[in-house]
Amino acid sequence: MIAMLALPIAALVVLSFWTQSGFELDRTPTLENYAQLVRLTDEPTVWFGIPFYFSYPVPAILMIKSVVMSLSATVAVIALAYPMAYFLAFRVHKHKALWIILITIPFWTSYLLRVFAWKIVLGFNGAINSGLKAIGIIDQPLEFLLYNPGAVVITLAHSWVAFAILPIYVSLEKIDRSLLEAASDLGDSKLKRFLRITLPLSAPGTVAAALLVFIPTVGDYVTPTLVGGPGGTMIGNLVQELFLKQNNAPLGAAVAITMMLIIAVIVAIFLWAIGYRRIRARRA
Amino acid sequence: MQRIKFLDRMIDGKLSRRQMMQAAGAFGVGTLVLPRPSVAAEVLTCLEWGGYDSPDYFQAYVDKYGAQPNFSIFAGEEDALAKVLAGFAADVMHPCNYSVARFVNAGVAAELDTSRLSHWNDIFPALQSAEGVVWDGKTVMAPADWGNSSLAFRPDLLPPEFVENPTWAIFYDEAYKGRVAMTDNEMAIVIGAMVGGMPYDEAYKLEGAALEAAAKEWGTRAVNVSKFLWTDSSEVQQAMASGEIVAAYAWNDLVANLRREGVPVEFANPKEGSFTWFCGLTLLNTGKADEQAAYDFIDAWLSPETGKALIEGSGYGHANMKAFEIADKEAIANMGITDPVAMMADTIVFKTPTDAVQDGFNKVWGDTKALKY
Numbered sequence: 001m002i003a004m005l006a007l008p009i010a011a012l013v014v015l016s017f018w019t020q021s022g023f024e025l026d027r028t029p030t031l032e033n034y035a036q037l038v039r040l041t042d043e044p045t046v047w048f049g050i051p052f053y054f055s056y057p058v059p060a061i062l063m064i065k066s067v068v069m070s071l072s073a074t075v076a077v078i079a080l081a082y083p084m085a086y087f088l089a090f091r092v093h094k095h096k097a098l099w100i101i102l103i104t105i106p107f108w109t110s111y112l113l114r115v116f117a118w119k120i121v122l123g124f125n126g127a128i129n130s131g132l133k134a135i136g137i138i139d140q141p142l143e144f145l146l147y148n149p150g151a152v153v154i155t156l157a158h159s160w161v162a163f164a165i166l167p168i169y170v171s172l173e174k175i176d177r178s179l180l181e182a183a184s185d186l187g188d189s190k191l192k193r194f195l196r197i198t199l200p201l202s203a204p205g206t207v208a209a210a211l212l213v214f215i216p217t218v219g220d221y222v223t224p225t226l227v228g229g230p231g232g233t234m235i236g237n238l239v240q241e242l243f244l245k246q247n248n249a250p251l252g253a254a255v256a257i258t259m260m261l262i263i264a265v266i267v268a269i270f271l272w273a274i275g276y277r278r279i280r281a282r283r284a
Numbered sequence: 285m286q287r288i289k290f291l292d293r294m295i296d297g298k299l300s301r302r303q304m305m306q307a308a309g310a311f312g313v314g315t316l317v318l319p320r321p322s323v324a325a326e327v328l329t330c331l332e333w334g335g336y337d338s339p340d341y342f343q344a345y346v347d348k349y350g351a352q353p354n355f356s357i358f359a360g361e362e363d364a365l366a367k368v369l370a371g372f373a374a375d376v377m378h379p380c381n382y383s384v385a386r387f388v389n390a391g392v393a394a395e396l397d398t399s400r401l402s403h404w405n406d407i408f409p410a411l412q413s414a415e416g417v418v419w420d421g422k423t424v425m426a427p428a429d430w431g432n433s434s435l436a437f438r439p440d441l442l443p444p445e446f447v448e449n450p451t452w453a454i455f456y457d458e459a460y461k462g463r464v465a466m467t468d469n470e471m472a473i474v475i476g477a478m479v480g481g482m483p484y485d486e487a488y489k490l491e492g493a494a495l496e497a498a499a500k501e502w503g504t505r506a507v508n509v510s511k512f513l514w515t516d517s518s519e520v521q522q523a524m525a526s527g528e529i530v531a532a533y534a535w536n537d538l539v540a541n542l543r544r545e546g547v548p549v550e551f552a553n554p555k556e557g558s559f560t561w562f563c564g565l566t567l568l569n570t571g572k573a574d575e576q577a578a579y580d581f582i583d584a585w586l587s588p589e590t591g592k593a594l595i596e597g598s599g600y601g602h603a604n605m606k607a608f609e610i611a612d613k614e615a616i617a618n619m620g621i622t623d624p625v626a627m628m629a630d631t632i633v634f635k636t637p638t639d640a641v642q643d644g645f646n647k648v649w650g651d652t653k654a655l656k657y
Contacts, residue, residue: 022639023369023390047655058654124528141528143462147512229512230656238654246646247366 016253025250033254059238059255063262066234069149069156070217076157077213078206081164085205086198088165089172103165111159115226118155122146122227147229155227156217164209171205172198207274211267218263219256235259328353328573328581331364331377333563334516335537340593344584345577353573353581359515360469361386362646368392368570375571375578380563381416382634384425387566389639394569395422400579403586407603410625411562416636427603428585429594430562430624432631433471435552436534436542441527450552453479454531456505465520466506467533468513470645473652475533476502478556484632489641495648503652513653524549536619540599560631562624564603595619601627 016033019026036056044051047061054060084103092099106114121127122145129141145151175198183193221236228234235255242252330337330353337355339346346352356374358364361383368374369390379387387393398404404412404426411417411427418424435454439447446454452475455466466472477487477498490498507513511529514520521538523529525547532538539551552558565582567575584590591607594600596615601624602608608622621627637645 022643045655056651058651062654124523125526143511230507230510230653233654233656238650241650241654243370244366245360245362246650247362247369247643248647249370 012253012256015250016257018250020248020250023247033251034258036251037254037258059235059258062233062235062238063259065149066218066236067262067266069153069232069234070214070220073153073156073160073217074210074214076153077161077164078168078210080157080161081168081209082206084161085165085168085172088169089175100166100169103162106159107162112222112226114159115155115223118151118158119146119227122151122154146227147231149228149232151227152224152232152234155223156220159223160213160217163212167205167208167212168202169205171202171208175201203274207271211270215263215267219259325577326573327351328376328577329356329374329571330354330581331356331358331368331372331374331568333358333378334518335598336378340597341590342581342584343589344587345581346584348580349577353577357516362642365390365392368568373570373572374568375573376581377566377568378428378563379425379566380561380634381414381425382561382636384416384564384566385419385636386639386642387568388419388422388424392568392570393424394567395424396426396567396582397579398423398426401426401583401586403583403588403604406588406606407586408605408624410628411603414562416562417564425564425566426582426586427562427564428590429564429600429602430560430627431536431598431600432551432558432560432627433533433535433634434558435531435554436524436538437531437550437552438524438527438548439550440548441530447550450550450554451479452554452556455509455533456502458505458509460531461509462511463528463530464510465512465514465523465529465532466510468515468653470503470649471533472506472510472513473499473503473645473649475556476506484557485635488635489637491641491644495644499648499652503649504655507653507656536600537598540597540618557632559634560624560628561634562603 017029017031019028019030019032037054037059039055040053041055042053044053045057045061046052047057052060088096088099088103119126123129124141124143124146126145128145129138132138133141179197179201180193183197188196218234219236219239220234221240224232224234224237228237239252239256239259242248242255328349332355334357337352337357339352342353353376356364356367356372358367361379364374364377364379365386368377368387369392377387377393384393407427411430414427416425417427435450435452437446437450437454454460455464455472456476456479473490473495474484474487477490478484480498480502487498511523512519514523514532517535517537520529520532520534521541524532524534524538525542525545534551536551539549542549565585567578567582571578586604588602588604588606588610591602591604592611594602595607595611599615599619601619601622603624608616616622621630
């Protein structure tokens with residue numbers, strides 16, 4: 001555990017306090033890399049109409065963009081996964097194990113292949129475009145499908161949906177069916193019963209699923225690389241770029257660590273906002 | 285074939301204990317168990333451009349060692365350099381005349397002993413002593429392939445005004461938004477500055493505020509107008525074949541490959557100029573394999589047979605003069621110019637920027653791309 005988790009992070013932290021000068025690493029400890037991320041300037045860089053008063057605005061802009069893209073993907077994943085998990089928990093009575101295996105089938109192929117498949121689906125001569133052309137809805141291929149943030153969000157949502165189904169399914173499956181019967185007996189409509197019993201009781205699984213999707217997708221690197229184009233760049237691409245192109249590993253480490261801290265804060269705020277304590281207390 | 289034979293021999297019980305152990309070692313099984321000498325020698329590791337990992341280009345090496353070396357594919361020399369500096373133990377690298385100095389300055393390139401290369405004397409004399417092959421008085425690159433970087437376009441999909449008078453300005457023209465593809469390289473800024481009227485000799489060494497201004501004006505435009513910034517040539521070739529893009533920054537291989545498939549494509553000589561590069565093999569001092577294997581690999585690349593494959597397959601030139609004697613005459617005719625010296629006189633030869641300039645370009649280009657939305 002220590003060797004696998006703590007040591008690499010410690011190495012990253014140490015690296016972020018060094019600086020790169022030419023081809024050499026300057027090992028004098030300094031906060032320069034972090035200072036660079038927050039240093040202000042009078043000339044704002046305008047991005048999407050928002051002025052950024054940073055002298056090095058790229059990390060801040062990409063961080064915000066990544067969080068927005070990742071949140072959209074998370075919302076899409078939950079919206080897709082919840083009905084599937086609900087169906088699995090309440091409507092499927094026979095061969096449940098088989099159904100669960102069927103849901104995990106996309107995971108039998110490599111993540112890279114699934115992302116690449118989307119490149120083919122969304123591409124200029126891809127499945128969507130040739131399909132629409134064949135039935136005569138369009139004559140020119142749609143250009144806006146691939147190489148933009150939307151393509152990244154679609155791909156992320158599809159790739160991570162199976163991760164979300166399982167925790168939601170488990171929490172739905174655990175719900176005591178007699179509570180639902182009691183609610184109906186006492187006069188709740190189906191919708192009310194869902195909102196008052198099923199949804200709150202499945203909240204822990206849904207929250208877990210949301211975090212399971214949100215945290216890794218913020219820093220995702222391969223999906224934006226393949227389907228994002230320059231417009232779909234995320235913060236993970238910047239870290240890669242700093243390490244492997246700009247040859248500035250210390251700054252890359254500082255960006256990576258700042259990203260981890262920001263995600264931790266966002267997750268903490270999220271848990272606080274939905275009253276995670278209350279949910280836990282109710283379960284106990 | 286090799287694999288099936290191995291399995292057959294194993295089933296028949298004809299394999300010696302040593303051979304079994306060697307095979308297991310190939311899977312990393314034995315590293316802790318086996319005594320050191322029985323582990324096979326380190327395999328040669330080469331940093332290569334995509335497409336150059338085909339055995340056509342180093343057949344002599346395969347014949348001698350019975351296997352291909354390991355490849356790590358890079359999209360640009362700066363990626364490869366960063367990888368080596370991060371600790372990747374490569375033996376051979378394939379830089380170009382304008383980028384080899386980066387490896388020398390970083391202290392990872394070794395001097396070549398040209399007497400160990402059997403084909404050295406057949407190399408064009410102009411290339412033997414060209415800047416980039418020789419750096420700081422030492423031979424650090426064995427020149428192998430040379431060719432052009434220029435603008436490739438689809439004449440059937442562009443207006444006649446452009447076809448008659450092609451210009452790099454198409455990559456910065458909003459009217460072509462989403463229909464062109466620049467390379468994912470700071471050349472987008474350099475060429476932009478040239479479109480703006482600056483000669484290459486000034487544009488390639490932009491620095492500081494001038495560089496940032498050029499990046500803001502030209503880099504941003506190139507990033508916004510391009511459908512995507514290509515990093516591997518098959519990606520841009522597919523997009524051009526389908527008509528998704530109508531013009532791209534390209535090398536000779538794009539034109540050769542698309543013409544072979546019957547796609548109408550022209551390799552322009554834009555009014556701002558086209559570029560010539562020559563690349564070759566550099567011995568790195570970070571490798572673990574036997575140095576002789578590295579020399580054999582480099583020598584295989586310099587052979588006339590490799591040159592023949594290169595000329596016929598990709599439309600690139602080769603550094604070995606004898607390659608032009610044995611290659612298909614029609615393929616040579618298609619290339620146009622067969623003498624690198626004449627080629628260099630007619631076009632802009634890429635120049636080596638200083639490390640500070642290159643670092644500046646890397647950073648500015650990375651930032652420019654990241655700010656697209």
